[in-house]
Structures are given as C-alpha cells and as structure tokens.
Amino acid sequence: MSRDKHQIAAAIAHDIATAHPDGAFVNLGIGQPTLVADHLPEGSGVVLHTENGMLNMGPAAAEDQVNPDLTNAGKIPVTELPGCSYFDSAASFAMMRGGHLDVCVLGAFQVSQTGDLANWHNGAPDAIPAVGGAMDLAIGARSVWVMMTLLDKQGRPKIVPECTYPLTGVGCIERVYTDLGTFEIVPDGVVARDLAGTTHDELASLLAPVRLLRP
Amino acid sequence: MLTSYDDAVAGTADGSTVMVGGFGMAGMPVELIDALIRQGAKDLTIVSNNAGNGDTGLAALLAAGRVRKVVCSFPRQVDSWVFDGLYRAGEIELEVVPQGNLAERMRAAGAGIGAFYSPTGVGTPLAEGKEVREIDGRTYVLEMPIRADLALVKAHVADRLGNLVYRRTARNFGPVMCTAATTVAVQVDRVVEVGELDPESIVTPAIFVDRIVPADLVAEEEVA
Numbered sequence: 001m002s003r004d005k006h007q008i009a010a011a012i013a014h015d016i017a018t019a020h021p022d023g024a025f026v027n028l029g030i031g032q033p034t035l036v037a038d039h040l041p042e043g044s045g046v047v048l049h050t051e052n053g054m055l056n057m058g059p060a061a062a063e064d065q066v067n068p069d070l071t072n073a074g075k076i077p078v079t080e081l082p083g084c085s086y087f088d089s090a091a092s093f094a095m096m097r098g099g100h101l102d103v104c105v106l107g108a109f110q111v112s113q114t115g116d117l118a119n120w121h122n123g124a125p126d127a128i129p130a131v132g133g134a135m136d137l138a139i140g141a142r143s144v145w146v147m148m149t150l151l152d153k154q155g156r157p158k159i160v161p162e163c164t165y166p167l168t169g170v171g172c173i174e175r176v177y178t179d180l181g182t183f184e185i186v187p188d189g190v191v192a193r194d195l196a197g198t199t200h201d202e203l204a205s206l207l208a209p210v211r212l213l214r215p
Numbered sequence: 216m217l218t219s220y221d222d223a224v225a226g227t228a229d230g231s232t233v234m235v236g237g238f239g240m241a242g243m244p245v246e247l248i249d250a251l252i253r254q255g256a257k258d259l260t261i262v263s264n265n266a267g268n269g270d271t272g273l274a275a276l277l278a279a280g281r282v283r284k285v286v287c288s289f290p291r292q293v294d295s296w297v298f299d300g301l302y303r304a305g306e307i308e309l310e311v312v313p314q315g316n317l318a319e320r321m322r323a324a325g326a327g328i329g330a331f332y333s334p335t336g337v338g339t340p341l342a343e344g345k346e347v348r349e350i351d352g353r354t355y356v357l358e359m360p361i362r363a364d365l366a367l368v369k370a371h372v373a374d375r376l377g378n379l380v381y382r383r384t385a386r387n388f389g390p391v392m393c394t395a396a397t398t399v400a401v402q403v404d405r406v407v408e409v410g411e412l413d414p415e416s417i418v419t420p421a422i423f424v425d426r427i428v429p430a431d432l433v434a435e436e437e438v439a
Contacts, residue, residue, distance in 0.1 A: 051314065052238040052384045068241060069385040075239040075292070086383055088390040088418070089238075089264070090322040093315030097334060121340075128302055129311045130291040136315030136335045170338035 002179040002197040005032050006039070008147055011194065012177050013039035016046060016103055019143075024102035025049055025095075027137060030074035033105040033147050047083075049101060051133040053092045056084035073133065093133070096140030104141035106134065108148045108176075110163045113210045115173040115185040117146065118165035131168075138169030150178035150206075157207050159183060159190060189213045216377055216427050219438050220250035223400040223426040227256040227365055230283075234321070234366040234392040235263040235273050239292070242385035244369040244402050245272040247428065251367065257281045262321070262361055264314060264388055266290035266298035277301060286361065288314035313341060316358050318391055324360035325394025325423075333358045366396035370419065373403040374410070377424030378417045386418065393423040405431040 003011070013036050016024055023045020028034050037059070040046050048057045050072045057072060058079035066077040095101055110118040117138050120131045138144055152158055159176060176183040180198050184191040189211030192203055204212040224247060227233070233251070237243030252275060259282050266285045267274030274297040276282060290298050290309060301307040312320070313335045323331055332355035336342040346357035368389040371382035379401060381389055393399050406429035432438045 050384070052241070052387050054384050067383065070383040071239065071241050075241070080383075086381070086386055088386050089314070089318035089388045090391045093318050097315060116338075126303070128291040128299060129309070130289045131311055131313050131341065132289040133314040135313040135339060135341065139334050139337070140315075167339045 004179070005035060008177050008179060009033075009035035010039040011182065012036045012105055012145065012147060013041070017041050017044045020046070020102055023047065025055070025100065027051065027096070027101055027104040027141060029104070029106040029134070029137065031107045033107060034072075034074070036105055036147070049092075049095060050078070051092055051096075051137070053087050053089060054084060056081040058084070093136050093140075096133070096136045099140065099142055101141040103143045103145065104137045105145050105147050106137060108146045108158065109152075109165045110158050110160050111146055111173050111176050111185070112160055112163045113185070113190055115171045116163050117144070117168045117173050118163040119168045121166040123165045134168050138172045143174050144169075144172050146173055146176045148176065148178055150180045157210075159207055159210055161209055186213070191215055216375060216425075217406065217432065217438050218426050218428060219433060220246050220402070220428050221253060223247060223402075223428050224251045224254045224365070224367070227251060227254055229256055230258045231256060231364040232260040232262060232362070234363040234388075234396055235261055236366070236368040236387065236389045236392050237272070238264050238384065238387040240268050240272065242369050242381070242387050242389055243268075243272045244367040246430070247367040247369075247400055247402050248272050248276050252276055252279050252281065258283045260284045260286065262286045262317075262363055264288055264317065265292060266295055266309075268292060268294045270297065274298070277307070282307060284308035284310065286310045286312060286317070288312055288317050311341065317361070318388060320358055320361040321388070321391040321395040323358075324362035325391060328360060330357055330359050332356065361395065363392075363396040364398065366392040366399045368392050368399065368401045370401050370403050372412065373401065373406050373424070373427045373429065374408065374412050374421075375406060376409055377401070377421035377427055378412055379403070379419035379424060380412060380416060381418055390419050393419045398425050399423060400426040400428065402428045402430065405429055
C-alpha cells in the first residue's frame with residue numbers, strides 16, 4: 001500500500017522529532033505540509049515558525065477563537081501557544097536566510113536529482129506568477145524537505161534529472177517524502193528508503209535515468 | 216501628527232509609489248486606502264505583499280483603475296479576482312519579488328543601505344539580469360532598495376508622538392514600510408497620551424511616523 005498524505009506527514013513528523021530530540025524550529029509550507037503539525041509527538045519541543053511573523057504558532061483557530069489579526073502564511077486563522085512571539089517580515093525572513101530554522105517542509109512540482117526545487121510556477125505562459133516566501137525558505141532553512149506525491153496527475157515522476165518548471169532554488173533539497181517512499185538526495189544519486197507499495201526495481205525503472213541507490 | 220484619513224493622504228501625486236501594509240487582510244489599512252481612492256491620485260505603483268483580497272482595501276484601489284504597477288510577492292490568491300482580471304486584460308504591470316527580498320529591500324531603503332547581496336532567488340527566473348557574486352563559496356544576487364513616496368500602514372495603538380505598537384501577525388510589513396517612505400501615514404485603533412506606552416514594547420519609534428489617524432477619535436469626530 002502506498003502512503004496517504006497523513007502517513008507521509010506522520011513520517012516527516014517522526015523524523016523531525018528523531019533528528020531533533022531537544023526540539024527544533026520548523027516552518028511548514030502552505031498546503032499539505034501543514035499536516036505535519038498534527039503528527040508531532042507530545043512534548044517534541046518543536047516550535048513552528050510562520051513567515052508572516054510568529055514563532056510558537058498554535059493550531060488552527062476554532063470558530064469562536066478566530067482573530068483576523070492572527071493568521072498563518074496561508075491566511076488561515078490560527079492560535080497562540082505559550083512562549084509565542086511576534087516580529088516583522090524583515091526579521092521573519094532573516095530567520096530563514098540566516099540559517100536559524102532547523103527544518104522547512106515544502107510542497108513541490110518537481111525536485112531534480114541534484115536537489116533543485118521547482119514549486120512556485122507551473123510554467124504555463126498565462127499563469128499569474130506568485131512566489132511568496134518559497135524562494136527564501138528553499139535556500140534558508142538548514143534542512144529543506146519536500147512532501148509530495150511521487151507522480152504527477154499524468155503519472156510522470158516528479159523526481160527528475162533536471163527540473164523543467166521554473167526553479168525556486170538550486171541544490172537546496174535534502175530529502176523528499178512521497179506516497180511511494182522517502183528519497184535522500186546524495187552526491188551519487190538518490191537513495192530510496194521506506195518504500196510503500198512498490199519495489200526498488202520498480203522505482204528504479206520509473207525514475208530512470210535518475211540513479212536510484214539502495215540505503 | 217493626529218489627522219483624518221483624508222488629510223493623511225492629501226497631496227499624493229499622480230505616479231507616486233505607495234507602500235501598502237498587510238499580509239492578506241491582516242494589517243491592511245483599509246480606511247487609508249479608501250481615502251486615497253477619494254483623493255484621486257492615479258498611475259500609482261503599489262508595493263505590498265499581495266495584490267488585493269476580495270473587493271475592499273487594495274482590491275478597491277485596483278478596481279478604481281488607479282494603479283499602473285504592483286510590486287509584490289504573492290498576487291494570486293483564491294480571492295484576488297480584481298487583480299487577476301486586470302492582469303489578464305493587460306491593464307496592470309506586475310513585478311514579483313520573493314517575500315524576504317521584498318522586506319529586506321524596504322529595510323535597506325529605510326536603513327540607508329545602497330544595495331545588498333541576497334542568496335534568495337539565485338539561479339531562478341527572478342534573478343535574471345541581476346548581478347551575481349560569490350562570497351565565501353556561496354552565490355548571491357544583488358538586490359536594490361525599494362523606497363516609496365507614501366506608506367499606508369495599520370497599527371494597533373499609537374501615542375500622540377507617533378510611537379507604534381501592532382497586534383499579532385498584523386504587524387508583518389508595517390515596521391519596514393514605516394522606515395522606507397518619504398511620508399508615512401498610519402491608521403490605529405486608538406491613540407494614547409505620551410508616556411502611556413511601555414518604552415520597551417514600542418515596535419516602531421515615532422521618528423519613522425508622520426501622520427496618525429486614530430479610529431477612536433475619528434469616530435468621536437475629534438479629528439477633522
């Protein structure tokens with residue numbers, strides 16, 4: 001069985017907590033990566049950062065908690081956790097570029113075998129370009145991970161030899177979590193682990209000419 | 216310092232560059248924008264994180280046909296139909312800037328920095344044509360300051376000198392915009408006497424603020 005988005009989010013949450021037993025400063029991109037917050041173990045010490053100027057962001061606000069002055073990067077009303085802080089946009093992005101965030105999880109259209117990320121523009125000539133904080137996050141956090149399905153809607157792999165969509169960042173992705181497995185970007189190729197509903201050989205032929213390595 | 220919405224935007228010239236605070240609607244200075252619509256300045260360049268939400272605030276200024284160009288990080292949203300329509304009709308120019316570069320370019324303008332090298336956007340279409348430099352083994356792109364003729368900002372409380380505190384994530388671009396514009400107009404929920412704000416908690420010091428519109432005094436008709 002392949003992993004659903006909740007199982008992928010749970011795998012990411014597990015790895016954050018394991019890699020950072022004393023807690024971590026983490027930014028979750030808009031969309032599916034926000035699910036990771038629901039799977040962080042109790043007492044993980046993870047502090048969530050939101051680009052619009054807050055640390056220790058709490059869960060989405062219930063209907064009676066909604067405050068229009070308190071939203072996340074996706075403009076969804078959220079809540080405060082004890083120890084939260086607010087800061088302006090320049091300070092928020094200094095936290096990214098300055099290497100102060102431990103982990104960032106982003107969605108993606110494509111990731112190349114050398115860790116290039118394409119996630120802001122689908123390349124269509126009539127699309128309205130919108131980048132937000134994606135380029136700053138992609139090059140800023142110490143570990144930048146991607147959460148996505150391995151195949152696009154046409155069944156084409158999204159881990160590719162070279163991105164064909166416009167780039168968000170160059171060589172910035174360390175790890176890719178997908179429904180069919182988790183992939184580490186390493187100098188010699190891409191290491192596949194935690195395969196779900198597939199085999200190494202199947203993945204290797206699916207992703208070729210990307211060089212798939214065993215753990 | 217204390218004034219009305221209309222007086223706060225008086226004298227805005229056609230062709231001005233105007234910074235508009237807010238992340239979506241959080242921190243959007245809606246009443247100051249409405250005053251700018253009444254004031255009538257046109258051919259404006261707007262610098263803001265987004266390009267309007269729904270039909271109010273920045274979206275209303277765009278719908279009024281006053282804006283020539285938008286400089287922002289994220290124009291396309293579920294409720295950005297006003298901008299989307301103008302863009303697709305070729306009636307508005309767009310410069311997309313990564314959000315951190317947008318904030319830092321304003322910060323640079325306000326801090327007197329001539330330009331700066333940023334790692335954000337290197338190797339992407341948004342760095343095309345820009346000077347690139349390697350420093351200590353990392354590649355950076357040269358980014359220029361963004362300054363404005365007018366900044367419209369929303370804060371929570373001001374004192375009568377113009378010291379400001381904000382509320383939660385409505386702060387966002389307000390503090391850097393206050394430093395980067397020739398004239399800074401700020402709407403606040405209420406104004407307090409000098410000395411009532413905790414000096415340790417002031418986010419924007421009064422030196423950066425020119426005009427304050429306190430919603431409480433406007434409601435009581437104490438500012439004309």
